[in-house]
Amino acid sequence: xxxxxxxxxxxxxxxxxxxxYTSMREEFALDSxxxxxxxxxxxxxxxxxxxxxITKETIDKLIKLAKSVDMPNWIERMYSGEAINHxxxxxxxxxxxxxxxxxxxxxxxxxxxPEINAVLAQMKRFCDQVHSGEWQGFSGKKMTDxxxxxxxxxxxxxxxxxxxLEPYEVEGMSVHFVSNVDGTDLSTTLEKLNPETTLFxxxxxxxxxxxxxxxxxxxxxxxxKSGSQQDVAKHFVAVSTNAKxxxxxxxxxxxxxxIWDWVGGRYSLWSAxxxxxxxxxxxxxxxxxxxxxxxxxxxxxxQPLEKNMPVIMGMLGVWYVxxxxxxxxxxxxxxHSLARFPNHMQQLDMESNGKVTNREGQRISYKxxxxxxxxxxxxxxxxxxxxIHQGTQLxxxxxxxxxxxxxxxxxxxxxxxxxxxxQSEALMKGKNAxxxxxxLVKDGFEGEALEALLPHKVFPGNRPSNTLIFPKLTPEMLGxxxxxxxxxxxxxxxxxxxxxxxxxxxxxxxxxxKVILPDLLEDDAQIGVHDSSTTNLIKMIRELRHD
Numbered sequence: 001x002x003x004x005x006x007x008x009x010x011x012x013x014x015x016x017x018x019x020x021y022t023s024m025r026e027e028f029a030l031d032s033x034x035x036x037x038x039x040x041x042x043x044x045x046x047x048x049x050x051x052x053x054i055t056k057e058t059i060d061k062l063i064k065l066a067k068s069v070d071m072p073n074w075i076e077r078m079y080s081g082e083a084i085n086h087x088x089x090x091x092x093x094x095x096x097x098x099x100x101x102x103x104x105x106x107x108x109x110x111x112x113x114p115e116i117n118a119v120l121a122q123m124k125r126f127c128d129q130v131h132s133g134e135w136q137g138f139s140g141k142k143m144t145d146x147x148x149x150x151x152x153x154x155x156x157x158x159x160x161x162x163x164x165l166e167p168y169e170v171e172g173m174s175v176h177f178v179s180n181v182d183g184t185d186l187s188t189t190l191e192k193l194n195p196e197t198t199l200f201x202x203x204x205x206x207x208x209x210x211x212x213x214x215x216x217x218x219x220x221x222x223x224x225k226s227g228s229q230q231d232v233a234k235h236f237v238a239v240s241t242n243a244k245x246x247x248x249x250x251x252x253x254x255x256x257x258x259i260w261d262w263v264g265g266r267y268s269l270w271s272a273x274x275x276x277x278x279x280x281x282x283x284x285x286x287x288x289x290x291x292x293x294x295x296x297x298x299x300x301x302x303q304p305l306e307k308n309m310p311v312i313m314g315m316l317g318v319w320y321v322x323x324x325x326x327x328x329x330x331x332x333x334x335x336h337s338l339a340r341f342p343n344h345m346q347q348l349d350m351e352s353n354g355k356v357t358n359r360e361g362q363r364i365s366y367k368x369x370x371x372x373x374x375x376x377x378x379x380x381x382x383x384x385x386x387x388i389h390q391g392t393q394l395x396x397x398x399x400x401x402x403x404x405x406x407x408x409x410x411x412x413x414x415x416x417x418x419x420x421x422x423q424s425e426a427l428m429k430g431k432n433a434x435x436x437x438x439x440l441v442k443d444g445f446e447g448e449a450l451e452a453l454l455p456h457k458v459f460p461g462n463r464p465s466n467t468l469i470f471p472k473l474t475p476e477m478l479g480x481x482x483x484x485x486x487x488x489x490x491x492x493x494x495x496x497x498x499x500x501x502x503x504x505x506x507x508x509x510x511x512x513x514k515v516i517l518p519d520l521l522e523d524d525a526q527i528g529v530h531d532s533s534t535t536n537l538i539k540m541i542r543e544l545r546h547d
Contacts, residue, residue, distance in 0.1 A: 001069070001497050002358075004322075004366050008065040015061055016323040024053060024428045024462050040309045042299045045480050047309050048467040051428040052316055052396075053324070062315040063305050065495065071305060074494045079301055081107040085264075085501035086359065092501050093260075094267035094486065098293035098479070107262060119258055119272050124283045126237070126255070126275075130199065131170055131282070138231035143199045146175045147189060148276040149219060150203030151211045152506075153265025154239070155179035156347050157482075158203075160340035161269055161277045161289065164478050167337075167406040168281040175280040178219075181211040186218055195226040200236045201276050202251070205259055207242035210510070220250070239272045264501050266348045267486060285475045292479020300487045310484055313466065314491025317396070320464065321367050326394045330384075331374040333400035334420040335473055341400070342374035345485050352489045352500040359497050368496045374398075378419045389427065389459055397465040399424050400481070404472040420467075430461015 003009050028034055028050075038050035038059075077084050081091045096105045096112050104111040129135040133142040148158060159177040169175075176189050200219055204212045216236075223235055232250035239257045240246050246256045257272035269277070270293060278286035296310075305311045320326040329349075331342045353369030374380065377399070388395045401420050405413045436457045440450045468484075470477050493500030516538070519527050523542045527535055 003069060003495055003497055006068050008061065008068040012061050012065060012323060015058060019053065019055065019058065022053065022055070024051060025430070027055070040307055040312060042309055042480065043295050045468065045470045045477060045484070047313065048469065049312060049316060051424055052464045052466070053462065054316070054319070058319070059306065062319060066305050066311060066315055066491070069495050069497070071311065071491065071494055075301060078490070079105070081105055081112070085499060087499055087502045087504070090501070091262040092264065093262045094264065094270055095297045097263065097270035098290040098297065098483070100291055100294040112260070115258070115260070122257060123272060123275055123278050127278050127283045130279060131173070136234070137196050138227045138234055139196045141196050144172055144174060144197040145193050146173065146199050146201060146276050146279045147193070147219065148175065148177045148201045148203060149212055149215045150273070151179045151209060152347065153268045154203035154212070154273050156340070156344045157266070157269030158274055158276050160344040161274070161478065162280050163340050164337045164473060165277070165281045165285060165475060168285045168475065170280065170282050173280055175276050178215050179211070181214050183218070186215050190219065190222050195223050195235070198235060201239065202236060202249070203239040203273055205241055205265070207238065207240045207245035210513070216249070239275055266351055269482070281475070288475035289479040292476035293483040295476070296480045296483035296487070310487030311491050313484070314488040314495070316466070317370070317488065317492055318495050320394065320396050321370050324394050326370060326396060328371040328373060328393070328395050330388065330395055330397045331372060331400065332377050332380050332397055334377040334416050335400065335402050336376050337406070337473060338400060339376050342372065346372040348485060349489050351503045351506070353493050353496065353498060354505065355498040357498070359499055364496070364498070366496070368498060369492070377423070378416065381419065381423060385423065388463060394463065397424070397427065399465055399467045401467060401469045402471070402473045403469065406473070424465045424467055426459065427463035427465050428461060430459035431457070433458055
């Protein structure tokens with residue numbers, strides 16, 4: 001199926017031609033009900049999408065496009081455990097991990113919920129042991145520091161959640177994340193820690209990931225300077241499916257937490273990959289996170305498409321990528337606790353929808369996933385917002401605004417929120433030449449000086465944004481937010497007729513790294529067959545290492 005050939009896509013092309021010069025400022029002036037018409041609420045989370053370059057007709061046409069690609073059926077296929085990840089012949093069931101209703105979800109004729117509940121119970125027992133002090137290190141001391149060793153989905157999601165839920169930390173418990181195979185990451189983490197009170201969580205589904213295993217082995221060497229090999233089992237646990245490799249490392253397989261092949265890495269924070277979250281914030285708060293994700297799952301599955309938050313966000317993304325030619329999308333949380341949120345969304349979106357091959361194996365001719373980026377507000381305003389306001393590119397923005405802070409400091413939160421709202425309003429309204437002229441006259445400018453400065457202070461406006469607003473960043477609300485973006489990505493993948501759940505593009509670099517590594521380990525060995533650039537760079541590395 002090629003979406004660009006279907007009538008609903010062609011209708012949107014014609015609609016874009018009619019609409020592309022429409023002013024959002026004018027639309028707001030003409031329609032006092034625009035905000036109410038273009039907002040959706042889900043259990044305290046409000047999406048305001050009124051500051052988009054849309055009319056009611058636009059949304060109607062986007063929903064018709066979603067229906068034409070069989071969106072409701074694709075949603076049901078995922079929830080029913082069908083192997084919609086067809087290139088790996090796997091179901092896609094991160095929704096089962098947070099299925100708090102515990103209704104059966106079948107894969108190959110078996111309900112997966114008993115296994116999921118068993119792992120959750122195992123996580124709870126372990127967290128209770130660690131927090132109570134029953135679990136002790138080799139010297140009889142209570143654990144105080146958790147070090148998660150993983151990469152990609154085994155790092156970005158849990159690290160983001162732990163940062164965001166810092167106000168919920170268990171007293172006396174700290175958490176650290178090591179992902180980069182650059183020794184600096186591990187060394188600078190370990191130099192602050194006491195091996196007697198440090199617990200390592202090695203997160204690798206296959207227990208073969210090069211970066212993770214290299215870091216885990218170096219962490220074990222650091223530990224063995226103080227403890228013995230038999231003590232490793234008291235200070236290392238694993239999240240994996242490879243019991244043999246886990247045991248060979250020295251980890252007791254009773255302390256291996258299972259994950260399943262239908263859990264994609266970037267969707268895995270809801271599984272035992274979330275063990276560091278549970279250890280850091282407590283199992284109760286981890287379950288509250290699951291509750292929030294489940295609430296969004298129910299919304300996504302049960303709400304009609306036109307009132308469905310992930311569907312609307314996903315279809316708006318299609319609108320900008322495929323009809324306006326937008327290449328990037330910024331996510332800007334006005335909450336310092338969500339500093340890593342754009343990073344996690346970057347992997348979620350770009351690893352899922354960065355594809356050039358459709359589900360039938362054919363090369364596609366239309367754009368798919370945008371570049372996702374962003375930082376917390378208000379910092380971004382003093383960095384890249386100039387480009388968003390006055391640059392030549394159209395960059396849609398998501399503003400993420402919690403109303404209340406866990407750390408209220410005089411007027412800080414009001415100032416923060418005022419800035420977030422002001423940016424979305426400024427992007428929509430802009431500032432025309434007449435308004436700039438009036439301001440300059442008021443400031444005493446006139447004649448040539450005024451005319452020379454005027455064009456530099458004009459803001460074109462008509463720049464789209466969504467605003468997500470909610471009372472406070474709780475575990476439940478964070479769960480809703482993450483699940484919202486997961487489903488948004490899925491919606492776009494359905495429209496683009498791609499498999500959002502494989503990531504073959506990650507593999508090539510890994511394969512070539514294994515070929516290049518021997519050339520760097522042995523300076524006297526003959527260099528393998530590479531292109532001239534790579535060969536000469538290897539030679540230079542060898543020379544510089546000796547210098």
